[in-house]
Amino acid sequence: MTIPPGPYSPNPAPLLARALRALRRDTGLPVAFGGPVSRDGRGFVIEQLDGARTTSLLRLRVQAGAGLGGRALALARPWVVDDYFAAEEITHVYDHAVAPEHLRSIAAAPVVVDGAPRAVLYVASRSSVDFGDRLLESVARVVQLVERDLAVEEEGRRRLAAAPPALHSAEVHELVAELSQIAATVQDEGIRRRLVDVCRRTRLLAGRVPSADRSPAPAVAAVRLSPREREVLAEVARGCTNDEVAEALGLLPNTVKSYLKSAMRKLGATNRVQAVNLARAAGALD
Template sequence: MTPPGRLALTASPLVAGALKALQIATELPVAMGGPVSAASRSHVIDQLRGTATRSLQHVQVDTGAGLGGKAVALARPSTVVDYLSAQGITHKYDHAVAPERLRAMVALPVRVGETTRAVLYAASRESIAFGDRLLHAATAVATRLGRDIEVEEEVQRRLAAPTVVPPAERGDLHAELTAIAGSIADETARQRLLAVCERLRPELDLPGVALTPREVDVLRLVSEGCTNDEISDRLGLLPNTVKSYLKHAMRKLAVSNRVQAVNRARAAGLLR
């Protein structure tokens, strides 16, 4: 059973998507990975890409053992130029690595806050040195996966919460979830969250609220990060006129600041 608040990585598409991204980013033929146990004592390699055998499938790697265990213990990426002859790791898992004839390998801990939640590996059947460019690309994939895990868990927590969301706050919740979906790198997870957002949409009507075209224009530019002066220049309006449109929109939407106005209008379908 997955501990409360922990993403069931084994069944999640997030790791699988990260492995594909890792192969592309590093241009290495083999990628594999899996979740770290709740107590961080081990991780299981449960997903493989580019392997020729199943020798590494379901291998449980203890923290501190092998290359992946070393990466977890140190909380940073670890590499070897030739796995089977490497001096800086234990060789507890040589029996699983040998059938794949893997030599150069990098293991990347996937961190969420101060906790390692998964380990990704990229490997080659040739002996190569890992340069800064390759390590930077690999680390970026692991970082992105950590962020996706964190977002996914937060979404699951919110959706599972028994608290009833007051109608006045549903628009803000919808807008926030939609923004979170936009930050998720994994396409499957993003689409799943957007589908949830769509189920919320029928509850987001604001009866009697209608924004004028100019109010929509102003809020759209606010959502793009424009200041009032920039909005004034882009729309050919006086700064005071921009403030007036924004003030009227905020009053209609029953909010107290411009960020809330954008979120409420977007959630209610008034701002695309």
């Protein structure tokens, strides 16, 4: 049974799909596959393939300690075999699934968040390759990005779930600002968009608080932002740096800084995240 998405367990499927593509790209190896670990940590199911010629590995259930991936899961660290079918340090209960793909050199690495395994990723070649430092470092980088992005999204969900049922407007703005700061640290675009959506849904909570309980909204309704200032803030809201905003809008970085400072001054904001939240409260941003 795989871990279902819940308040503290984001659905890892989209992130794992991007991780498999990244493994193939960064290592130059032709095949990558993997899947989420069961809630009890005793095994996992291979749910995604990238570069496979057959479906022999798809939906394969791997037990902790069995085969290459099971050994990596049990030891909580990557494990490599240069010649899979000749490897004596692993069991060969899954040879029937590996054989149709003609895989030879394979690396398996667990994804661990808060001390708990969340997934196992493989990258493989149909010929013999040396998993030296360069290849292993590439695998480690991808795994670390997956671990970080899962942890960030999980923290966002945890903070939202821990919020009291009835929130004051000021508390909503504070929570959104904190989630926005978390989103800005995420490199994975899919995760970032999901966190931005969490921010949007959190802002809706302010509209459910009885008017007598609401804190005064920021006095920004009368602020008029120029079209360029709104465009710059919209890109900032997506987590873009000044250089990325400049590239997206065809501006110079110094021009972006000028528009951003002007918008912050009009809004009475002291930082980028606060400017975005105040602009949204004023209806100047979606």
